[in-house]
Amino acid sequence: MNAHAPIKPPLKLFLASPRGFCAGVDRAIQIVERAIEKYGAPVYVRHEIVHNRHVVDRLKAMGAIFVEELDEAPADRPIVFSAHGVPKSVPAEAKTRQMLYLDATCPLVSKVHVEAQRHFDNGREIVLIGHAGHPEVVGTMGQLPEGAVALIEHIEDAEVFQPRDPANVAFVTQTTLSVDDTSDIVAVLQRRFPGISAPHKEDICYATTNRQEAVKQLAHECDLLLVVGSRNSSNSVRLVEVGMKAGAKAAYLLDDASGLDWAWLDGAASVGVTAGASAPEKLVEELILTLATRYDLSVEEVAPMKETVTFKLPRVLAE
Known part of the structure; x- marks a missing residue:
């Protein structure tokens, strides 16, 4: 062993599970x-x-x-x-x-499309909880005629929304939202319109929910939370927000290891790592290897649940 090798400071790394691809x-x-x-x-x-x-x-x-x-x-x-x-x-x-x-x-987005259509066919006015301009929101609103769906982004929107018939309203949601923020908006809608039709099962998808749950489990243990994912990935951006709300002292979104700013780790004894649902696991592995160049890492996987969901390919490609 090289006697002159600098001693690396210890760093506890909490690895969220599930993370990455859904x-x-x-x-x-x-x-x-x-x-x-x-x-x-x-x-x-x-x-x-x-x-x-x-x-x-x-x-x-x-x-x-x-x-x-x-x-x-x-x-x-x-x-x-x-x-x-x-x-x-x-x-x-x-x-x-x-x-x-x-x-x-x-398929979980298609399920929301089917729900919206069903409400429309039953003559209900539809509220979509989601982010304006996001392709999923554009796609869902585009399932129905212009004006059939009202978009609600924030609690304030829910407080002022005026349906034509308050007794005949339904809501659906984008699949990649913050679970907690969405439930706050839903609570306002249910208070204002007690008869509002809700989805049979939560629209926010299992993967978004599970990744947010995993971050909540580790956030309060971390001096720093690193989320691997792209800026235009809704579910990745939400993981940063959820982590901060759940007690992380600081949280950052980075595309890959090259986006790591070593200054973020000044004085940190523990770091949490997760990845949005569209981020490849390879990027998480590269981030951990990068951290290991300067720190003596001890890695603990925080595993609230295992995911077993799979979706079939279209028949024309499955053959």
Whole structure:
């Protein structure tokens, strides 16, 4: 052993479990990969398949071309719709252009679409709790005619929302929200409209809920919480917020290990690490290796639950 090697300070690392890819993200990425295998490159993808720069760059290298709108893709190449879901007008346009399209919408997002349609068919006014401009919100609102869905982003919106018929309202939610913030908004809606129709089962997806739960378990133990994920990933951004609320002294979102600022660790004895549902596990491993270059790490996995959910691929790709 090198007698002159500097002694690394100890650092306790709490690793959240579950973290990283969920079943919907896994399925969406596989759909693009299989489509490239089956049809050759290029395969077009409408919007980032999932909100992670590393995933998008890897698929680009395989032959995926990402576009924001359908008219940017030629009619004679396959196109994949992202995991966030699309307005009804998009598959309708693809059919008109006789395009081969593959829908990678997460089945849990599709469930919200079905719910919204059912409420609409039953004549209810629909409230969607979510973030304006997020592709999932655009897709859900686009399932129904213009004006059929009112978007509520904050508690203040819930306090002032005026339905046409207060006795005939229903709500659905984006799948990647903060569980606690959403329940606060729902509480306001239920207080104001006691008869409001709620989802049969929580719309916020199991993966978002589980990752937030895991962060709550470790946050109060941590001087610092590091969340691996992209800035445009709603569920990753929520993990930072949930961690701070649950008692982490500081929390940061970083794309990968290169985004680590060593100053964040000044005086820290413990760090929590997790990853959003669209962040590959490889990025977590690289972050831990980077931390190990300067610290003597002891790693403890905080495991509230194991996830066993999987989703089938579209029949045309499963063969």
